[in-house]
Amino acid sequence: MKGGTLWRTVRLGVSSLLLHKLRSALTTMGVLFGVSSVIAMLAIGEGASAEAQEQIRLLGSNNIILRSIKPREDFATGSAQTTRVVSYGLTEDDLERIEKTFPGVARVVPVREIYEEVRFGDRAMNPRVMATLPVYREVTNRVVYEGRFLTDQDLERVANVCVIADTVAAYLFPVESPIGQEIKIGADYYTVVGVLMSRVRQQSDSAPAGKSTAEVFIPLETGRKWYGTMQVKMRAGSREMEEVELHEIVVEVADPKNVPFVAEACREMLRRNHKQPDYEDVVPLELLLRAEETKRIFNIVLGSIASISLLVGGIGIMNVMLATVTERTREIGIRRALGAKRRHIVTQFLVETVVLSVGGGLFGVALGLLAPWAVEYFADMRTIITPTAPIVAFAISAGIGVVFGLYPAWRAATMDPVEALRHE
Amino acid sequence: MSALDLNKPVAELIDVTRTYRMGGNEVRALDGFSHSFGRGEYWAIMGSSGSGKSTLLNVLACIDRPSSGIYKVDGIDTGTLDDDALSELRSRKLGFIFQAYNLIPQLDVLENIMTPLFYQDDPPADGEQRARRLAERVGLAKRLDHRPMQLSGGQQQRVAIARALVNQPALILADEATGNLDSATALEILALFDELHAEGATIIMVTHEPDVGERAQHVMRLKDGRIENIVRGQRGAPTALRAQASGGVAS
Numbered sequence: 001m002k003g004g005t006l007w008r009t010v011r012l013g014v015s016s017l018l019l020h021k022l023r024s025a026l027t028t029m030g031v032l033f034g035v036s037s038v039i040a041m042l043a044i045g046e047g048a049s050a051e052a053q054e055q056i057r058l059l060g061s062n063n064i065i066l067r068s069i070k071p072r073e074d075f076a077t078g079s080a081q082t083t084r085v086v087s088y089g090l091t092e093d094d095l096e097r098i099e100k101t102f103p104g105v106a107r108v109v110p111v112r113e114i115y116e117e118v119r120f121g122d123r124a125m126n127p128r129v130m131a132t133l134p135v136y137r138e139v140t141n142r143v144v145y146e147g148r149f150l151t152d153q154d155l156e157r158v159a160n161v162c163v164i165a166d167t168v169a170a171y172l173f174p175v176e177s178p179i180g181q182e183i184k185i186g187a188d189y190y191t192v193v194g195v196l197m198s199r200v201r202q203q204s205d206s207a208p209a210g211k212s213t214a215e216v217f218i219p220l221e222t223g224r225k226w227y228g229t230m231q232v233k234m235r236a237g238s239r240e241m242e243e244v245e246l247h248e249i250v251v252e253v254a255d256p257k258n259v260p261f262v263a264e265a266c267r268e269m270l271r272r273n274h275k276q277p278d279y280e281d282v283v284p285l286e287l288l289l290r291a292e293e294t295k296r297i298f299n300i301v302l303g304s305i306a307s308i309s310l311l312v313g314g315i316g317i318m319n320v321m322l323a324t325v326t327e328r329t330r331e332i333g334i335r336r337a338l339g340a341k342r343r344h345i346v347t348q349f350l351v352e353t354v355v356l357s358v359g360g361g362l363f364g365v366a367l368g369l370l371a372p373w374a375v376e377y378f379a380d381m382r383t384i385i386t387p388t389a390p391i392v393a394f395a396i397s398a399g400i401g402v403v404f405g406l407y408p409a410w411r412a413a414t415m416d417p418v419e420a421l422r423h424e
Numbered sequence: 425m426s427a428l429d430l431n432k433p434v435a436e437l438i439d440v441t442r443t444y445r446m447g448g449n450e451v452r453a454l455d456g457f458s459h460s461f462g463r464g465e466y467w468a469i470m471g472s473s474g475s476g477k478s479t480l481l482n483v484l485a486c487i488d489r490p491s492s493g494i495y496k497v498d499g500i501d502t503g504t505l506d507d508d509a510l511s512e513l514r515s516r517k518l519g520f521i522f523q524a525y526n527l528i529p530q531l532d533v534l535e536n537i538m539t540p541l542f543y544q545d546d547p548p549a550d551g552e553q554r555a556r557r558l559a560e561r562v563g564l565a566k567r568l569d570h571r572p573m574q575l576s577g578g579q580q581q582r583v584a585i586a587r588a589l590v591n592q593p594a595l596i597l598a599d600e601a602t603g604n605l606d607s608a609t610a611l612e613i614l615a616l617f618d619e620l621h622a623e624g625a626t627i628i629m630v631t632h633e634p635d636v637g638e639r640a641q642h643v644m645r646l647k648d649g650r651i652e653n654i655v656r657g658q659r660g661a662p663t664a665l666r667a668q669a670s671g672g673v674a675s
């Protein structure tokens with residue numbers, strides 16, 4: 001068919017559809033909502049999974065993170081009522097075992113937390129104060145914003161230096177540069193040598209990954225020296241003594257392939273050496289795999305729902321087109337009498353159906369692009385519109401027009417001209 | 425072109441039967457009908473209701489096929505043609521005018537006139553000019569962008585006539601073309617037919633009304649699907665026809 005002929009057929013189709021504006025508009029609704037929900041759901045799904053993956057990747061997909069957690073009361077080995085000592089968590093022994101005996105482990109980084117207030121002048125806050133090794137930054141993929149991170153000399157000299165997160169810097173030093181300033185952690189003074197980008201900042205605009213982003217880092221040895229394993233924690237009136245050797249151990253595995261085995265070894269070792277469940281493990285790689293599996297299932301469910309809605313939309317269009325063909329039986333008879341071949345009639349009705357479904361598809365794409373924006377705005381969720389989504393959705397709507405238009409068009413084309421002309 | 429061409433019939437039917445099966449019994453709408461319609465002739469087909477006039481016209485228009493027998497248009501045996509070829513034949517050689525005008529409501533006057541050309545495999549380049557000239561001829565030059573709904577019955581029928589002429593058909597068929605019109609309008613339409621006949625067109629029209637039938641050159645009466653009688657008129661083939669090459673209507 002020549003271009004001009006097709007164009008005329010499309011124009012004819014549009015003008016036939018415009019004879020019944022409301023009916024045509026209602027007919028397109030099924031495809032419209034089908035297409036827009038496909039695009040919107042894909043965007044939401046993509047956004048959610050991208051966010052999850054980014055968070056997980058920031059934790060380091062080569063890493064296994066072991067954390068001390070306070071066991072439930074009945075497990076705690078405490079004594080006195082008012083001031084009791086709760087002792088739990090990861091130990092230096094655990095650290096040593098992993099370091100010395102586990103194959104495939106590249107680096108192991110211990111972290112101790114210090115429960116002290118951080119203060120500069122009259123500004124005070126309670127960030128996570130972490131005593132750790134200089135490799136911490138590399139292992140956890142953190143970025144220095146200003147100055148430097150802790151060094152081996154800091155460690156050797158047991159220096160009173162600290163590195164603060166940008167969120168802490170912003171609060172304590174709203175105007176001046178924090179580098180070189182002395183801040184007070186508990187009773188001691190520390191020189192600020194660097195500012196670290198907080199995870200939030202590194203993650204661009206997404207929400208914080210659970211833990212507080214206010215962090216202060218000091219050399220591990222400094223922490224060991226000034227603050228023992230026994231620390232006092234103030235809790236709504238009562239005081240509590242906590243004895244925790246290590247709060248966190250970050251295990252870096254050389255080859256990502258070995259992450260599952262090392263993770264299993266860590267679990268096994270901890271299970272054997274701890275009488276109570278006073279630790280947890282976070283394996284970002286496992287989370288990543290789980291997130292991908294979740295995304296796959298999400299996509300299947302979403303795809304099914306979308307297919308059903310598009311199928312229903314297509315059936316709606318087919319229904320209306322069958323009615324249209326019956327209604328226009330006489331027109332078909334006239335056209336046949338004037339010399340229209342079967343393929344002309346097929347094309348005419350097929351084009352009309354495709355115009356309907358593509359019209360629905362176009363508005364559906366428009367609505368589908370607006371919806372994620374609304375979701376982002378009102379539900380504060382991240383959405384990602386991949387460029388293929390609207391194209392695919394649009395192609396599908398055109399395909400629906402063809403598939404569901406074929407039967408009505410065939411019905412029209414195979415009518416007997418004499419019978420059709422007799423039709424009132 | 426020789427005189428032989430002139431004598432070759434435009435439409436030739438040989439022992440054509442069209443039967444309808446209604447439950448057990450068989451209705452013969454056409455029953456062994458044989459006749460040749462010559463070039464440039466103007467025929468009126470008459471007969472009582474149910475005598476087979478419309479059936480004959482539908483067969484002539486190639487929208488209905490005989491149950492048996494042979495029908496040739498311009499020497500082409502329609503029995504050998506498939507659906508596409510038959511459709512092409514309709515769009516090239518036949519012009520059909522209906523009682524109910526049968527214009528296409530969503531098209532304007534110009535598009536309606538051009539419709540048969542759209543369906544030709546190889547449409548003429550001057551189709552639109554032709555359509556405009558025909559519209560002018562039937563007195564609707566100022567109404568080209570009107571829709572059928574905006575026209576009177578007589579005007580609609582004139583659009584239908586222009587549409588039947590646009591493909592310069594070998595044969596013009598009209599089934600009670602004046603049946604829905606008042607007598608004054610009917611006379612206008614008949615005057616148009618007279619003109620076409622004078623120019624050499626071959627016209628076969630079905631009518632109920634004797635005074636309409638009298639306008640034609642020859643009258644054929646049908647009864648039960650057979651020719652009851654034929655009354656040949658005094659007027660011979662118009663002179664314009666001889667001046668012209670075979671086939672086609674000047675417009």
Ligand SMILES: Nc1ncnc2c1ncn2[C@@H]1O[C@H](COP(=O)(O)OP(=O)(O)OP(=O)(O)O)[C@@H](O)[C@H]1O
Binds near residue numbers: 451
């Ligand atoms: N589709 C059909 N099915 C069954 N019988 C039919 C059909 N079409 C026509 N007939 C029969 O064929 C015969 C001829 O019908 P036709 O329509 O040709 O008559 P007609 O001469 O045009 O009548 P009228 O003047 O009323 O239009 C009639 O007996 C009619 O009942």
Ligand SMILES: [Mg+2]
Binds near residue numbers: 479
């Ligand atoms: Mg009839």
